[in-house]
Amino acid sequence: MFQSVFPSIYSSRHPGVLATAAKILALVVLSLLLFVMSPAAMAAGGKIKVVTTSQDLAAIARSVGGDKVEVFAMGKGYQNPHFVPPRPSFILKLKDADLLVSSGLDLEPWLQPLVENSRNANVFTNASGYVDASVGVPLLQVPSNRVTRQMGDLHGFGNPHYWLDPVNAKYISANIVNGLKRVDPQDAAYFDQQRQIFLKQLSGKITGWMNAAKPLQGLKVIAYHNSWPYFEKRFGLNIVALLEPKPGIPPSPKHLQEVIRKAKEENVKVIIMDPYFPRSGPDLVAKATGAKVVVLPSSVGAFPDVTDYFSLFDRQIALLKQAL
Amino acid sequence: MKTFAFPGGRHLRLIASAGMLLLLGLQAPCIAAEEKTLPEPDITVQAVASQPSPEEMQRQLQALQEKMAAMQQDYDAKLRELNATIQSFTVQISKTGVVPVQPTQPVPVDDQDIGEELIFGPDDAQAASAKPAGPLTPQTLGVPLFSGQNTGGGTYGGNAINRQVQTFNPDIAVTGDFVGNAANHKLAGRNRIGARELEFSFSAPIDPYASATFIFSKPEDETLEVEEGYIKVLQLPWDLQAKVGKMYSPFGKLNATHTHELPQTDRPNVLTNFFGDEGLKETGVALSKILPTPWFSSLDVQLGNGQTGPFFSRDALTRPTLISRWRNVFELSDTRFLEVGLSGALGSRTINFDTAVNPDQIYRSSGVQGLDITYRWIPPNQNHQFTWQTELLAAQMESPALGDRRLFGGYSFAEYKFNQRWSAGVRADYSDVPLLADAREYAIAPYVNFFQSEFGRVRMEYKHTVGKNTPSHDQLWLQYTVLIGTHPAHAF
Numbered sequence: 157m158f159q160s161v162f163p164s165i166y167s168s169r170h171p172g173v174l175a176t177a178a179k180i181l182a183l184v185v186l187s188l189l190l191f192v193m194s195p196a197a198m199a200a201g202g203k204i205k206v207v208t209t210s211q212d213l214a215a216i217a218r219s220v221g222g223d224k225v226e227v228f229a230m231g232k233g234y235q236n237p238h239f240v241p242p243r244p245s246f247i248l249k250l251k252d253a254d255l256l257v258s259s260g261l262d263l264e265p266w267l268q269p270l271v272e273n274s275r276n277a278n279v280f281t282n283a284s285g286y287v288d289a290s291v292g293v294p295l296l297q298v299p300s301n302r303v304t305r306q307m308g309d310l311h312g313f314g315n316p317h318y319w320l321d322p323v324n325a326k327y328i329s330a331n332i333v334n335g336l337k338r339v340d341p342q343d344a345a346y347f348d349q350q351r352q353i354f355l356k357q358l359s360g361k362i363t364g365w366m367n368a369a370k371p372l373q374g375l376k377v378i379a380y381h382n383s384w385p386y387f388e389k390r391f392g393l394n395i396v397a398l399l400e401p402k403p404g405i406p407p408s409p410k411h412l413q414e415v416i417r418k419a420k421e422e423n424v425k426v427i428i429m430d431p432y433f434p435r436s437g438p439d440l441v442a443k444a445t446g447a448k449v450v451v452l453p454s455s456v457g458a459f460p461d462v463t464d465y466f467s468l469f470d471r472q473i474a475l476l477k478q479a480l
Numbered sequence: 481m482k483t484f485a486f487p488g489g490r491h492l493r494l495i496a497s498a499g500m501l502l503l504l505g506l507q508a509p510c511i512a513a514e515e516k517t518l519p520e521p522d523i524t525v526q527a528v529a530s531q532p533s534p535e536e537m538q539r540q541l542q543a544l545q546e547k548m549a550a551m552q553q554d555y556d557a558k559l560r561e562l563n564a565t566i567q568s569f570t571v572q573i574s575k576t577g578v579v580p581v582q583p584t585q586p587v588p589v590d591d592q593d594i595g596e597e598l599i600f601g602p603d604d605a606q607a608a609s610a611k612p613a614g615p616l617t618p619q620t621l622g623v624p625l626f627s628g629q630n631t632g633g634g635t636y637g638g639n640a641i642n643r644q645v646q647t648f649n650p651d652i653a654v655t656g657d658f659v660g661n662a663a664n665h666k667l668a669g670r671n672r673i674g675a676r677e678l679e680f681s682f683s684a685p686i687d688p689y690a691s692a693t694f695i696f697s698k699p700e701d702e703t704l705e706v707e708e709g710y711i712k713v714l715q716l717p718w719d720l721q722a723k724v725g726k727m728y729s730p731f732g733k734l735n736a737t738h739t740h741e742l743p744q745t746d747r748p749n750v751l752t753n754f755f756g757d758e759g760l761k762e763t764g765v766a767l768s769k770i771l772p773t774p775w776f777s778s779l780d781v782q783l784g785n786g787q788t789g790p791f792f793s794r795d796a797l798t799r800p801t802l803i804s805r806w807r808n809v810f811e812l813s814d815t816r817f818l819e820v821g822l823s824g825a826l827g828s829r830t831i832n833f834d835t836a837v838n839p840d841q842i843y844r845s846s847g848v849q850g851l852d853i854t855y856r857w858i859p860p861n862q863n864h865q866f867t868w869q870t871e872l873l874a875a876q877m878e879s880p881a882l883g884d885r886r887l888f889g890g891y892s893f894a895e896y897k898f899n900q901r902w903s904a905g906v907r908a909d910y911s912d913v914p915l916l917a918d919a920r921e922y923a924i925a926p927y928v929n930f931f932q933s934e935f936g937r938v939r940m941e942y943k944h945t946v947g948k949n950t951p952s953h954d955q956l957w958l959q960y961t962v963l964i965g966t967h968p969a970h971a972f
Contacts, residue, residue: 232814234860241858242972243817244776244809251719251770269968272691272712275719275770280688305935305964405933406900432861434899 204340207246207253207279209264210237211457212319213289213328215465217257219354220329221336224343228253231264233457236432237316238309238404242266250274253285254339257332260290263316278339287335292327293318296385308402320454321386322362322469329354361466365391368473371480376422378415378447380429380438383454387472396422399429399437407437419445426479430454448479650684650692653965657740665953668945674700676959677739679707683968690714693968695738707738707758719770726763729788730780730805731823732871733852735759741970743869743895743905745941745957749921750873750889750911754848760788760825762801776809784827790914791846791877792827799843801827809972815859817972823850831880844878865897867905877914887912903929909945919949935963 203226208214214229221227228249231240237259247270250256256279258267271279278285295314303312318324333351337344373392380399388395397418401411418424419441427438427449438449452472453462462468660673676699683693690713697707710725728736734743734751736759746752751759762784771777786794786801794801805823812818828843850873857866870892877885889912895905909923927941939959946952 232860236862239862241862243811244778244972245811247770248776269971272714273721275715275721277688277715280714305933309934434861434863 204254204336205249205252206255206257206336207249208257209240209259209267210319210455212455212465212468213257213259213332215456215463215468216289216325216328216354217332219465220333220347220351222346222350224340224346225336229457230267230270233453233455233459233462234431236430237263237455238265240264240266242270246270247273250279251276253279255279255285255287255335257287257289257335259316259319260288261295261313261316261318262311284338285335287331289328289331290316290318291331293324296389297382308400309404310402315382315385317383317454318386320384321390322358322365322465323390324386325358325465326355357466361469365469365473368477372473372476375426375476375480376424377426377428378419378424378441380427380433383430384428391473393476396424399427399441406434412437412440416441416444419447426450426476428452428476431458450475450479452476648684650682651966651968653679653681653963653967655679655681655738655740655961655963655967658960659745660958661955662957663953663955665951667951668953668955676700679738679740681967686711697739708761721768723766723768723782724764727761727766727782729760729762729782729784729801729803729825730766730768731760731803731825731848732805732850732873733819733821733854733869734871740961740963743867743893744907744925744927745939745959746925746943748871748891748907748911749909749923749945750871750891753889753911753913753921754791754873754875754887755788756790760792760803760848762787762792762803764800773808775811776807778807780805780807786827786829789829791829791848791875792825793830794828794843799828801825815857817854817856817858819852819854819856821850821852823852824848829877831878844880846875846877848873848875850874863897863899865895865903867893867895869893875914882915882917885914887914901931903931913950916949919947921948921950922946937961 204221204224206214206217206221206225206227208217208227208229210231211229211233214227217225217227230243230246230249231237235241250270251274253274253276256271258264268281271281276285277283280286290313295318298314299307299310299312303310319328329351333347336347340347369391374394375392376394376396378397378399379395382398382400382403384393384395387393397415399407399412399415401407407415424445425447427442427447429435429438429449429451431451431453435449441447442449452475453459453468456462456465456468458468459471462471655678656675657677657679658673659676661669662671663669678698679695680697681693681695683691685691690711692711693708694706695708696704698704706726708725708727710723710727713722713724716722730736732751734748735755737743739747739758747757747759754760762782764782764784766780766782768778768780771779782801782803783797784792784801784803785796786792786799788801792801803823803825805821807821808819810818810820825848826845827847828845831844850871852869852871854867854869856868859865870890872890873888875885875887875889877887879885889910891907891909893905893907895903897903904927906924906926909921909925911921913919913921923943923945925941925943927939930938932938937960939957939961941957941959943955943957945955
């Protein structure tokens with residue numbers, strides 16, 4: 157007998173159905189009470205809680221939000237932005253968030269289930285607390301044909317690595333400021349002012365980077381993943397081949413041979429890659445061609461010392477110039 | 481006389497009537513306001529009633545002409561104003577690609593404020609157009625042929641959205657799970673290649689408040705069935721979420737995993753012995769609550785009919801099945817995660833279908849409890865990963881034939897991912913067999929995965945089973961699983 161195991165309501169020896177029903181109800185009410193115990197989320201020091209999908213967006217959000225915001229980045233710069241592990245703690249962050257800033261363009265398929273479980277309708281897609289940072293950005297490589305998975309992880313809206321052109325920060329920052337104004341209209345003027353300061357600073361930096369990148373004009377490089385077209389266009393590089401045969405598809409030996417042939421033909425001296433890809437393919441091509449492998453930070457946070465949006469480009473350009 | 485019956489008695493009727501009155505009351509000022517804005521008739525009707533003199537008519541005509549001229553001027557001014565606004569919008573759109581929208585939507589990006597000349601290099605619009613892929617073809621070097629410039633796939637602010645994906649169709653996915661089976665005992669299945677399961681899934685938001693998921697499965701040798709079909713209410717008071725319908729019950733770590741997503745080809749013995757081939761699955765209502773702890777802690781409770789044999793088969797809410805799971809995820813560091821869960825299920829089972837003989841003795845109580853522990857290591861680049869997952873289950877069942885039984889079972893597996901494409905692991909099984917006296921199974925199963933891509937996987941698994949009062953045997957599976965369409969991202 158299992159008197160000790162089964163509560164009396166479940167003892168099949170006593171079939172008092174009504175009494176049983178009442179007891180079940182009591183049990184349900186009890187469990188509901190347990191549910192209700194959670195206090196409402198407390199605002200931390202009255203700051204706007206901003207959650208972003210990447211550290212790049214977080215850096216820009218910090219710049220334009222100033223001391224009015226508290227920013228948390230879910231994806232880290234050393235992670236592939238397409239495949240960030242959807243940690244359950246992100247659900248807690250989203251639950252309490254006032255503003256969610258995402259990269260848009262289907263870059264982050266891991267985001268939607270987290271948002272759906274956040275119990276925070278304010279950050280659901282297109283709600284007032286949701287920002288798609290890509291709005292307005294002039295996109296590159298927008299497919300002209302229907303996209304299928306035969307093309308690998310090709311993005312239907314266009315190449316989503318748009319933060320790698322610093323000029324695009326004007327759109328990103330505008331989108332974030334618009335979001336901040338929606339959740340905190342009183343501080344609208346402050347956010348506008350912060351954005352002006354950020355853009356002025358950025359403007360100066362861009363002039364500096366363009367000057368510094370003059371030796372990189374026309375530099376032929378091979379890239380691992382197709383993450384660099386915006387960077388290429390802005391700083392005048394020339395990406396002649398990609399190590400991935402198709403986005404997200406690891407290089408096959410045959411494809412590597414083709415890249416090596418191409419690299420020799422074009423006399424390519426530099427191979428660039430994001431930090432999260434395996435080194436074996438690039439190293440193989442480097443060995444066969446004498447080119448140098450340069451691991452470039454493709455996001456803020458990719459290296460410990462790349463802590464903001466400005467140091468990202470400082471570091472990229474410095475690393476590329478070192479490789480010349 | 482009762483004109484319409486309102487369910488719920490007098491009080492509800494009163495509330496409803498009050499509500500209608502309130503609505504009517506709210507309507508009234510609107511109507512009044514509308515009336516006020518109607519233009520007052522300028523031409524007096526008395527002119528028709530009493531015959532006016534020609535001078536009078538002349539004067540009236542003149543007044544009318546003056547009025548018309550004034551109106552025309554007014555309209556011209558308004559038109560000019562509108563034209564100017566449209567003009568400025570067009571300029572803005574051509575510059576930024578952003579359509580200015582209503583104040584409830586975001587304010588457009590203003591190019592004027594960022595010192596464009598300074599930070600823009602060459603003509604941006606031109607530079608943004610296609611970069612020719614050079615002599616390389618997409619076939620040789622993976623640079624797709626691109627064309628045109630878009631202004632974004634974003635959803636706010638009027639970016640050109642790809643029409644092809646902007647439909648109200650649900651996300652649709654089809655999974656094919658093909659398994660070749662080789663075994664040296666007939667209980668382990670025939671030696672053949674089969675389409676073990678074809679799965680069709682549809683999911684979409686219903687409206688801003690809820691989403692729906694319908695998953696149909698066609699297991700080989702069975703008819704098409706509803707594998708899951710539920711509505712998920714996304715936000716309820718007290719941070720609750722609710723699910724209504726047929727769904728995998730919140731019990732343990734692996735139970736809710738669909739067959740094609742299992743970490744090994746087969747479900748662990750303990751889960752198939754205790755919950756059948758498809759796991760513990762109930763039609764009913766489930767509530768989910770995130771607990772206010774510093775780590776992620778959730779409590780899920782489901783009330784079901786009792787449809788998962790051999791423990792829960794009452795199939796009525798008279799004695800419902802109650803299932804719950806308390807899940808905790810501890811993030812030990814940025815790369816190491818520990819998940820600990822406690823689960824419980826309580827219900828009753830049919831032990832006699834002959835209801836006429838002895839109605840009191842037809843159902844007997846049963847219960848299952850579970851502990852699950854998962855450790856995961858996910859380094860930054862994710863090309864290597866390690867998972868160790870263990871579940872222990874205990875069950876109690878009242879059985880007149882076998883006596884009251886206490887049953888135990890568990891499994892444990894460790895899996896290591898070597899690189900982007902390969903992973904391998906080994907699982908150990910132990911399980912009592914519920915409906916056989918003094919019968920249990922032990923098994924060891926090593927396996928290898930090859931990930932062709934995110935959407936295709938090939939797996940080989942060998943399983944050696946030793947049984948006590950059940951047959952011992954060996955099995956070898958070769959499995960090819962593919963997915964087409966849009967499938968929701970996997971849970972952590």
